[in-house]
Amino acid sequence: MKKLFYLLLVSVFTFSCKKNVTVAAEEAKPEMKPKTEVNVAYPSDTIRLSNTITLNATATYLLKSDAKANSTGYITHMTIRLGDRISKGSVLFGLQTKEARALGNTINKLDKSFRFSGTTTVVSPATGYVVMLNHQIGDYVQDGEILATITDASSFGFVVDVPYEYLQLIKTQNSLSVKLPDGNSLPAKVAKVMPSVDAVSQTVKVLLQIAKSSTIPENLIGTVTLSKSTVYGLSVPKMAVLSDETQSSFWVMKMINDTTAIKTPVVKGTETDQYIQIKSGNITTKDKVITSGNFGLRDTATVKIKKH
Structure with missing residues (x-):
């Protein structure tokens, strides 16, 4: 019984030692920081920035001209439609007075070779497009009444x-x-x-x-x-510049080596759709700045540059 007891005691002691060694080995492993994948770009000092x-x-x-009836009578024919482009002086309408229509029929019955019509024509006052037509063939109109409106090209x-x-x-x-x-x-x-x-x-x-x-x-x-x-100066892609909630301070995330980015305060200048001028800040054309994946990064962040 004593031998069995000693064997059990030795087994428990050995297992405990191995467990402590395993735990100690795990604690000794260095903590692996997660790496954020980012894109980078170099600042430029040759880009033309325009404040627009x-x-x-x-x-x-600005001008529209009206084609008006030059006599009282019936519209006998028209040569235009809405939206047509016409030249100045083009014939637009034909008019015939009530008296001329009655007299013409009487004369033509007496002598068919006379061919009396008594019609007048209305011409375009300008070159442009027909934007309004107020009458059609057969309408009876008064002298001076607007028949159509033409834009002045x-x-x-x-x-x-x-x-x-x-x-x-x-x-x-x-x-x-x-x-x-x-x-x-x-x-x-x-x-x-x-x-x-x-x-x-x-x-x-x-x-x-x-x-x-x-x-x-x-x-x-x-x-x-x-x-x-228009200005020339050091500029970075617009996506590289970050700001606080009040838009009172600005910074870029600059790479100091292949895996570490630090927060670098800057002062903005002229801004366009694609670039922002950097009036002051500890960056040069040789530095890499993060253009995507930079949102929410803390100072001295561990990152991984995407390969293209």
Whole structure:
């Protein structure tokens, strides 16, 4: 019995020692920090940064001309439809007075070779598009009544509501372009500035004239971008710059080696859609800054650069 007891005691002691050695070995292992996968980029000092403002521009015809009846009578024929493009002087309508119709029928019955009609014609007062038709063949109209409305192609342009503080800026632009919703851009120039300011919005209407307008519908909205200033300097991709909730302090995550990124405070300058100027901060064109995966990283974070 004593031998059995001693054997059990030795077995328990041996198992306990092995367990303690295993626990100690596990505790001695270094803690593995999780690595966040990131993309990096180098800052640049050759990018042109423009501080811009974008305004809406609405296609419009400043002038519209009315084709009016030149006598009282019936519309006997018309050569236009809504949306047609016509030239100045083109015949639009034919009119015949009530008296001429009655007299003409009587004369024609007496002498068919005379062919009296008593009709007059109405011509287009301008070159442009037919935007309104008020009558059709057979209608009886009064002298001076509006039969159709034609846009004046020479008055076409884009109207921009420009805040008054930017009025001189748009006047001094050497070249302007109107960007259309389909991605195309049209060269434009300032043609006219309206001599009044909107009382509520404090904006001035400015007419931009373009070279070609035949395919642009009225009321189409484009955009005009004005450059307020242009600078060159150290800049980083926009996604590299982080900020606090109050947008009062900014920083980038800079790589100090292949696996460690540190928080580096910076002062922002001019900002575009893709880049931000760095006015001051401990970064150079030789440093790598994190452009994705940087959100939420703490100072001295362990990261892994993605391979492309």
